[in-house]
Amino acid sequence: MDYDMEKMSAFALMSYLVRSEMMMSKRWLQNMDLKPHQAGILFILDRDGSMSQKELARVLRQTPPSVTNAIQKMEQKGYILRKSDEKDQRMLRLHLTEKSQKYLSQVKQTFRQMEAELFEGISKEEKEELRKILLRMLRNVEKNKDNDRKETFESREK
DSSP states (O other): OOOOGGGSOHHHHHHHHHHHHHHHHHHHHGGGTOOHHHHHHHHHHHHHOSEEHHHHHHHHTSOHHHHHHHHHHHHHTTSEEEEEOSSOTTSEEEEEOHHHHHHHHHHHHHHHHHHHHHTTTOOHHHHHHHHHHHHHHHHHHHHHTTSOHHHHHHHHHO
């Protein structure tokens, strides 16, 4: 069944776009045996250098246990190496391996191609305006993330 996207709300369109982009990312990264969130971890470690799992979780805005599975799988595949911190031997730091360094340029190229396809026919000005809007939306989410929505929904039912 085809839906008329012109009638969809902005929220529904964003949800549809995110799902579609995630499926496209999975297809494009499949030959490297990477998932989109794992590619994101590679980008972060490449940009910021080695870090602890706790620091990575903070950057990803997730809890440390929630990134454990991804880290373990990436370590098994040879993309990440855990090494003891030079200053604090009790802490393990995540490092990119030679394999991940080798694939990183390919992953970046893949995402540049995806971005080019996604923004085809959209001007630089429109792209920048969208970026500003998305940043405001993220700030709204951050500002409101601690609100108890359950109470709001219960009060609406009365």
